[in-house]
Amino acid sequence: MSYFFEAIRLAFGSIWSHKLRSLLTVLGNIVAVMSIIAVVTLIQGMNVAVSDAITSEAGADAFMVERVGIITDEDEAERARRLNPRITMDDAVAIQEYAESVDAVMAKVEQRGRVTYKGRELDRTRIEGVSEGYTQFSNYGVERGRLITPTE
Template sequence: MKLILIHEMVRIALSAIWANKLRSFLTILGNVVAVSSIITLVSLIQGITEEVESVILSEVGADAFLVDRRGIMRSEEDLERTRNNPRITLADAEAIRRFASGVTAVMAEGRRSGEVRYRQHVLESVRIQGVTEEFIRFSTFNAEIGRLMTPAEVRRKRNVAVLGSDTADRLFGALDPIDRQVKIRGVPFRVIGVSRP
């Protein structure tokens, strides 16, 4: 009895589908498009998540984090709201190093823009970055020519600089920049390396 009932229901359903071909086709098409859209969206979100995670892990590592005065700026309002946040100083970095027992390394960096000069060649508004000795532990930065600064040079506050490849090209042209003296914001520095582009 039940088998006959199921058979009759299937026959009625198939005849309804056959009688309304366009409606049936559009219903199936709508379902296929909806399922495909969901699968595509989920795949896209997973891909973006994996890419962001890989960038974060390659830049700072899985066990590193960044403390910034302003955080992530998404709008002018964010910039205005954080304008009066207190500056983070080397003393703050030293306090973290001294009092945070679970922290194995602390790197501080400062960024500004300013003039970089080699003889008569002057570059305005160059991005300048000063770092503490732990920089090499945190960075994926490499020197294409010359070398990076050593922790001892940073500790002793030696005026050494690693230039970006674009800055080196614009200042020195075909000259070898290693061991030449540049002025960064008016202070003399010896060039020890040029970073990879």
């Protein structure tokens, strides 16, 4: 047991006699630990941000059927529009009726156009027409009034 106390006494004596070196060693350890904590925190934050981005629009268990996907070439987009048939409301109803594992279906059509309200105009505004299931697939709610009904 006396060897243990002798080793402790020698360690503290060495620390005390080399104060600057001991201080710099402790400071280096603190900086290293803080750097590791900062990197781990940054990675966790990025994971949460990516996860939220994936699940924010409709959720991780939702998918979208589009007539034309994301195409950057205008000629290719025109070709895809010619070859791919239009998706109709009847298609959405058929998916809802015949796909047993589907809980909800939403149809959406969008285009850009001019919007006028109280004498003010906005050009190239995105205008969306949606079906009744829209709130199940988006982060938007109804501020005033009621939800869209099937007859609308």
